Amino acid sequence: MQAFPTVIFFAALVSALYYLRIMPLIIRGFSYVFTKLMRISGAEALSASSNIFVGVESALVVKPHLKRMTKSELATVLTAGMGTIASTVLALYVFYLQAQMPFIAGHLVSASLLSAPAAVVMAKLIVPETEKPLTMGLNIKPHYEREDNLIMAIINGANSGLKLLGGIVTLLIAFLGIMALLDLILGWFGGNLNNWFGWNIDWSFQSLLGYIFYPFALVLGIPPADAFEIARILGERPIVTEVVSYQHLAKLLAATLACLMTGAVAGVFFTSGSILFGY
Numbered sequence: 126m127q128a129f130p131t132v133i134f135f136a137a138l139v140s141a142l143y144y145l146r147i148m149p150l151i152i153r154g155f156s157y158v159f160t161k162l163m164r165i166s167g168a169e170a171l172s173a174s175s176n177i178f179v180g181v182e183s184a185l186v187v188k189p190h191l192k193r194m195t196k197s198e199l200a201t202v203l204t205a206g207m208g209t210i211a212s213t214v215l216a217l218y219v220f221y222l223q224a225q226m227p228f229i230a231g232h233l234v235s236a237s238l239l240s241a242p243a244a245v246v247m248a249k250l251i252v253p254e255t256e257k258p259l260t261m262g263l264n265i266k267p268h269y270e271r272e273d274n275l276i277m278a279i280i281n282g283a284n285s286g287l288k289l290l291g292g293i294v295t296l297l298i299a300f301l302g303i304m305a306l307l308d309l310i311l312g313w314f315g316g317n318l319n320n321w322f323g324w325n326i327d328w329s330f331q332s333l334l335g336y337i338f339y340p341f342a343l344v345l346g347i348p349p350a351d352a353f354e355i356a357r358i359l360g361e362r363p364i365v366t367e368v369v370s371y372q373h374l375a376k377l378l379a380a381t382l383a384c385l386m387t388g389a390v391a392g393v394f395f396t397s398g399s400i401l402f403g404y
Contacts, residue, residue: 132293133286135216139179140282144275149267152186155241157264163245166258168194169201173241175267176209186267193259200252201245208244210237210367212242217293217370225378255296293368300369304330331373334360 142148155174158166168190175183184202186193194202202340210218215233222229223346307330315328326332335357343349354377361370 129290131216131220132214132290135212136286136289137282139212140272140278140285141275143269144272144278146152152178152267154331156267159245160262160264163242164203165245165249165254165261166198167263168258169198169205169245171265172202173205173209173245174204175392176211176244177237177241178212186269187265188268190260190265195254195256195258196239197249197252197254197256198258200247204248204251205241205244208247210242212237214289214293214368217368220376221371221375225375268404296366296368300364300366304369330382331357331361334364389400 139148151172152171155177156167156171159165159170159173163170168187171181175186183206187194187202191202210233215237218233219230226232253311272281311328311330311333315326319326319328320323335353338356338360339352341359342352345355347355358370358374358377358403363374
């Protein structure tokens, strides 16, 4: 309920910017840069650029070209859609993390800008272009249905935000419930193994994901002391989506800050004659 106004506001704002032809102009600018620097087709560049600002509906900006796209182009469209953050959902993540990281909005916007070309690179590595795209080297215009007036654009945008928020709530209820069920099953099974063999292992779905993604966390440059917790969050993202992962990241940061606060308070009362340090 607290995130409710934020999502609706950003959805209405983006819709208004589309009506005023500001958003299509910005998207075309990014698309032109991607087309020239990355040597990809105009259609896939436009789709990737659109993903920086909107969600899965970004595929609609290249709707007239979808039927004639190559396999590599379609892979780029799908990868960009899954690897970037829509502005409306980005607002939700800012709400989650702003208390722990006041400047998180700038970091997430930067991440969204970087994710689009990163998605293009990964898509081309996985599905290299072996055909000749029809829009190669062309700077095409985004396809979108313009509302009759600005007020209707804001109203329809707000309604889209409401639907989006309903989907997010539904997703959270479903996936968190499934995770809780898996934790119960793993906890019962693992608890018996711990009793039989004298182990002391945390049997939970998050811990299992943490072990799987631990090497990836290390490769990213995360210190070993923090790698396991971050690996759990990295593992959650492809399973339960980043909505849940950002929530857990916010909780992890708040625990971290409490520990730092404890250390700071202890430092205030530290003296040279402290019993704790023996001198």
